[in-house]
Amino acid sequence: MAFDAGKFLKTPDLEGFDKLKKEELVLLAKHLKLDFRVSMRKQIIKNLVIDKLVDAEILGEEALDLKVENVDAFKIKQLELEHQLKLKELEMKETEKIKELEMKERLEMDKKEKEDEFKLKELEMKLKELEMKERLEMEKMKIEMAKEESNTKVQSKSEYFDAAKNIRLVPRFCEKTVDKYFPQFEKIAHNLNWPKPYWTTMLQSVFEGKAAEIYSALPSEKSSDYDMVKQEVLKAYELVPEAYRQKFRSYKKFDSQTYVEFAREKEDLFDKWLTSKKTDNNFDNLRQLMLLEEFKLCVHLDLKTHLDDKAVGTIHDAALVSTKVLDTQDNQARRTVDLTPFKESWIEINDKKTALKCKIKCLNRVYRSEA
Known part of the structure; x- marks a missing residue:
């Protein structure tokens, strides 16, 4: 209804x-x-x-009671709703906070994973570097072992060298061309890979004349030293550096010679002198050779002989040795020397390379110093 x-x-x-x-x-x-x-x-x-x-x-x-009662219920309901709303907001905030924490944890985990991954890559690179170094060391050891093995084989070959079989290949020795003989022999020995300890054995089989006498007179320890044997033989034939120098300086043109022949002979003697002094086409070595020769020409003969015996190689060494000799001479020895054909002078040495600068009092021949 x-x-x-x-x-x-x-x-x-x-x-x-x-x-x-x-x-x-x-x-x-x-x-x-x-x-x-x-x-x-x-x-x-x-x-x-x-x-x-x-x-x-x-x-x-009395109807107003219904109104008041209902209004209170409404307010309570409203408060309940507001409370629920606040709870919901708190819940949402808590949820957001949890999400933020989870996000932060996730980011930190990602960061840690990336850091761990980077560290792992670094370790892998270091391991690769170590492996590479080990591989290089192994290769180096292999090369060294191969060299040692090669040296051992060469030594073994040297130990079992058949000298008798190779003697027939030794060039014939000629006393007239001794200076040319040794370079020829060394060239053949190197080309055929003859062990150097056997060189003197090969040589003594072809030596004759003065060379044979010199070799026989040498003690056993010197007779097995090729360089010593070569030096003594050349000295016996006056083919030492000083002999070459004197030949070069004193050689004069014959009337029967052409100037071309004279120039060629002069050049050959000069080359032999330089070769005997082992200048090796080096300018500084040649410079020292010229300076040293000039120095010796400016000093007393006794001092020159002393310098020759000492085999000084540079003008610096010659100056030091000369200074020492003159400092150690006693007054009596100086007085016994006949100074008539000489006069005192000072030689100033200024060697830029060795930074040596000194003056040496020496005795020059009068005619040379006045020339």
Whole structure:
């Protein structure tokens, strides 16, 4: 049965009013011409209707209790909703905080994973470097072992060298061309890989004349030294550096010679002198040779002989040796020397390479110093 607002107002019932539904309250509010909206809550519409009915004395003031009671319930409901909303907000904040923590942990884990991955790559690179170094060391050891093995083989070959079989390949010795013989022999020995300890054995089989005598006179320890044998043989034939120098300086042109022949012979003697002094086409060695020769020409014969015996190689060494000799001579020895054909002079030596600068008092021949 449809609700009739006019009929309800004629016989109002407080208990019945309290049980009215929202639709019925809306019809009642419209009938009373209240200012409301249908979208309002039921309790609000109900409160408006109660206020109107009490004012119109249709309902007694006891009806206000329904209003107050319902308003309190509404406020409680509102507070409950607000509380639930706050709880929801707190829950959401907590959830966000948890998510942030999880994100932070995830980022830290990612960072740690990347760091661990980087460290792992570094370790791998270091391991590769160590492996490379070990491989290089192994290769180096293999090369060294191969060299040692090769040297051992060469030594073994040297130990089992058949001298008798190779003697027939030794060039014939000629006393007239001794200076040319040794370079020829050394060239053949190197080309055929003859062990150097056997060179003197090969030579003694072809030596003759002075060379054979010199070799026989040498002690056993010297006769097995090729360089010593070569030096003694050349000395016996006056083919030492000093002999070459004197030949070069004293060689004069014969009437029967052409100037071309003379120049060629002079050049050959000069080359032999340089070769015997082992200048090796080195400018500084040649410079020292010229300076040393000039130095010896400027000093007393006894001092020159002493320098020859000492086999000084540079003008610096000659200056030091000469200074030492003159410093150690006693006064009596100086007085016994006949100084008539000589006069005193000072030689200044300024060797840029050795930074040596000194003066040596020496005796020069009068005719040479005055020339």
